[in-house]
Amino acid sequence: MDFVAEFDEAGSRLRLAGDCRMADAPALQRELKRVLTMPPSTLTVDASTAGEFAIGPIWLLREAVEALGARGTVVRFVGQRPEHFAYLDELVAHDGLGLSTHAGEPETGWLVAFGRHIAERAQAWYSALTFGGRVLSTTTTAWTSLKRLRVASVVRHVHETGVQAIPVVAVIAFLISVIAGYIGAQQLRPYGAEIYTVDLVALGVLRELGVLLTAIMVAGRTGSAYAAELGVMKLNDEVDALESMGLNPYELLVLPRVLGLVIAMPLLTVVADAMGLAGGALLTGYLLDLPWPQFVMRLDAAIADTTFWAGMVKAPIFGLLIGLTGTLRGLQVRESSRELGRLTTVAVVQSIFLVIFADALFAIFFLEIDF
Amino acid sequence: MPSVQPVITVRDIVSRFGTQVVHDGVSFDVFPGEVFGIVGGSGSGKSVLLKTMLGLLRPTAGSVEIEGREITRMDERELRQVKHRYGVTFQHGALFTSLTVAENVTLPVAEAMELDEDSLARLVELRLRMVGLPLDAAAKYPAQLSGGMIKRVAVARAMSLDPALLFLDEPTAGLDPIAATAFDDLVLYLRKTLHLTVVMVTHDLDTLSRTCDRVAVLVDRRAIVDTLEGVVASDHPWVRQYFHGARGRHVTAKQEDERGA
Numbered sequence: 225m226d227f228v229a230e231f232d233e234a235g236s237r238l239r240l241a242g243d244c245r246m247a248d249a250p251a252l253q254r255e256l257k258r259v260l261t262m263p264p265s266t267l268t269v270d271a272s273t274a275g276e277f278a279i280g281p282i283w284l285l286r287e288a289v290e291a292l293g294a295r296g297t298v299v300r301f302v303g304q305r306p307e308h309f310a311y312l313d314e315l316v317a318h319d320g321l322g323l324s325t326h327a328g329e330p331e332t333g334w335l336v337a338f339g340r341h342i343a344e345r346a347q348a349w350y351s352a353l354t355f356g357g358r359v360l361s362t363t364t365t366a367w368t369s370l371k372r373l374r375v376a377s378v379v380r381h382v383h384e385t386g387v388q389a390i391p392v393v394a395v396i397a398f399l400i401s402v403i404a405g406y407i408g409a410q411q412l413r414p415y416g417a418e419i420y421t422v423d424l425v426a427l428g429v430l431r432e433l434g435v436l437l438t439a440i441m442v443a444g445r446t447g448s449a450y451a452a453e454l455g456v457m458k459l460n461d462e463v464d465a466l467e468s469m470g471l472n473p474y475e476l477l478v479l480p481r482v483l484g485l486v487i488a489m490p491l492l493t494v495v496a497d498a499m500g501l502a503g504g505a506l507l508t509g510y511l512l513d514l515p516w517p518q519f520v521m522r523l524d525a526a527i528a529d530t531t532f533w534a535g536m537v538k539a540p541i542f543g544l545l546i547g548l549t550g551t552l553r554g555l556q557v558r559e560s561s562r563e564l565g566r567l568t569t570v571a572v573v574q575s576i577f578l579v580i581f582a583d584a585l586f587a588i589f590f591l592e593i594d595f
Numbered sequence: 596m597p598s599v600q601p602v603i604t605v606r607d608i609v610s611r612f613g614t615q616v617v618h619d620g621v622s623f624d625v626f627p628g629e630v631f632g633i634v635g636g637s638g639s640g641k642s643v644l645l646k647t648m649l650g651l652l653r654p655t656a657g658s659v660e661i662e663g664r665e666i667t668r669m670d671e672r673e674l675r676q677v678k679h680r681y682g683v684t685f686q687h688g689a690l691f692t693s694l695t696v697a698e699n700v701t702l703p704v705a706e707a708m709e710l711d712e713d714s715l716a717r718l719v720e721l722r723l724r725m726v727g728l729p730l731d732a733a734a735k736y737p738a739q740l741s742g743g744m745i746k747r748v749a750v751a752r753a754m755s756l757d758p759a760l761l762f763l764d765e766p767t768a769g770l771d772p773i774a775a776t777a778f779d780d781l782v783l784y785l786r787k788t789l790h791l792t793v794v795m796v797t798h799d800l801d802t803l804s805r806t807c808d809r810v811a812v813l814v815d816r817r818a819i820v821d822t823l824e825g826v827v828a829s830d831h832p833w834v835r836q837y838f839h840g841a842r843g844r845h846v847t848a849k850q851e852d853e854r855g856a
Binding site for chain 2: 246250253278280300560
């Protein structure tokens with residue numbers, strides 16, 4: 225029999241009929257709310273036609289009856305008092321732990337929130353410093369033997385983060401250089417200076433675009449992978465397991481990854497530079513009818529001996545930043561899967577930010593030393 | 596109890612994965628209000644059987660009825676209704692780590708029906724009381740709880756839709772003896788007060804002897820079903836080793852004591 229809950233205001237009578245399962249809780253709750261909004265002086269709960277009650281709805285009924293009692297309403301049961309009431313009385317009597325049932329953090333003032341924020345920041349800086357220190361100390365000891373440098377592991381990471389990233393990096397570098405060259409050629413044409421498109425593409429790709437785009441692609445591809453990998457290992461207690469065996473997780477997990485990326489980044493940058501120049505050559509050949517030999521001659525004139533290296537020296541530094549950020553964030557994961565997602569995102573955003581920030585510093589530095 | 600309608604009827608279940616046959620004609624009934632244990636060696640298909648009973652896995656042949664409804668050939672929508680009739684706890688609790696205890700416990704209710712915040716908060720209180728947890732656990736995250744508390748929250752969540760049937764997968768694994776005993780008491784208390792039917796997969800011989808009315812032993816791709824005394828007395832070599840091995844001995848000894856007394 226379906227459940228019916230009906231509050232008759234005039235007779236101040238709550239009629240309950242049929243079996244009440246958990247799914248009927250909303251219907252019951254609606255009627256109880258009506259009763260509670262204008263509590264009568266006496267309420268008759270007519271359960272004479274009621275069937276079996278599940279424990280959840282009964283609890284809601286009991287709580288409502290208690291609340292009514294507190295407001296001075298006399299509650300009378302017609303038919304039987306639902307059988308679970310005794311059980312619930314027992315449950316409530318069982319403990320003296322009547323504590324707050326409200327979920328979530330207690331509300332706090334802005335000063336507390338501000339202080340907590342500062343403390344968290346300080347903690348984050350401290351942990352980043354500790355991390356950096358441990359990586360450094362591990363590196364200095366790991367150099368002493370090939371075995372401790374984990375060559376096989378490093379090679380695997382070079383393969384995964386470098387070799388496997390070649391197609392995407394090559395395509396991106398090619399396309400960006402075509403786009404930059406196209407815009408450049410259009411701007412230079414009114415001055416009859418289209419030939420300088422070659423300079424634009426060559427300098428742009430070799431000094432900045434090649435390495436920067438590679439770093440951003442690698443941050444998205446590898447920074448996130450590092451953070452997620454280490455984060456899952458952390459959640460699985462694998463990092464603790466390593467440490468319990470007397471092994472250094474920095475030597476086994478962090479160093480090979482960072483080193484792998486430091487090696488892979490310059491290699492990828494070479495690919496990006498080459499594809500960028502190829503894109504420039506294709507564009508100028510197609511748009512400016514510049515034959516291939518002339519492109520090469522113009523290229524030779526445009527770039528200095530140092531141009532290529534101005535881009536290339538940045539590659540390992542960017543690799544280092546991405547690798548350290550990814551592994552640090554991964555190792556900071558604890559407790560929950562949401563943390564893992566959050567820190568993976570942080571790893572990507574932060575490594576891209578750091579790469580661009582470092583690039584700006586490099587630009588100023590190169591300008592100052594006239595490199 | 597043959598006059599009583601069984602809650603679960605498992606008939607001639609055959610489970611085959613490729614060429615590997617896990618079950619070949621497993622049959623048993625689970626009656627209302629009983630605690631039914633399932634034991635078996637590693638790889639004997641306990642998890643497969645459990646998943647089949649939950650309707651998560653379709654058997655190659657055979658049928659499973661829950662409260663008289665055949666679930667092995669049901670469509671999604673009907674199955675969802677059946678799923679509201681049972682609660683499940685998993686071996687490691689499977690609490691959602693990004694939700695608080697309160698959110699974990701009310702998730703099934705909040706998803707299934709429209710209830711206001713106040714009622715949900717009250718229901719959290721009820722469920723925590725039912726499984727004997729302090730109410731201040733509500734605001735905590737699973738990572739802040741002990742193993743025993745996690746299992747209790749898992750039961751609280753499984754009970755949140757007031758099911759008639761409770762499935763427990765290795766409920767006492769990883770608990771210390773005190774917590775495990777307390778958990779057994781909880782199962783018995785829930786069974787007594789709410790007339791729950793409980794099906795548990797367990798390796799814990801103490802839990803088995805303290806709580807289970809009847810036991811199914813999965814061996815040779817079939818099930819031997821009997822009371823614990825009956826199963827212990829079985830002369831199947833694996834079953835003998837299971838209950839009379841070094842770990843099983845004190846359980847069987849205890850039963851012989853009881854019989855003698």
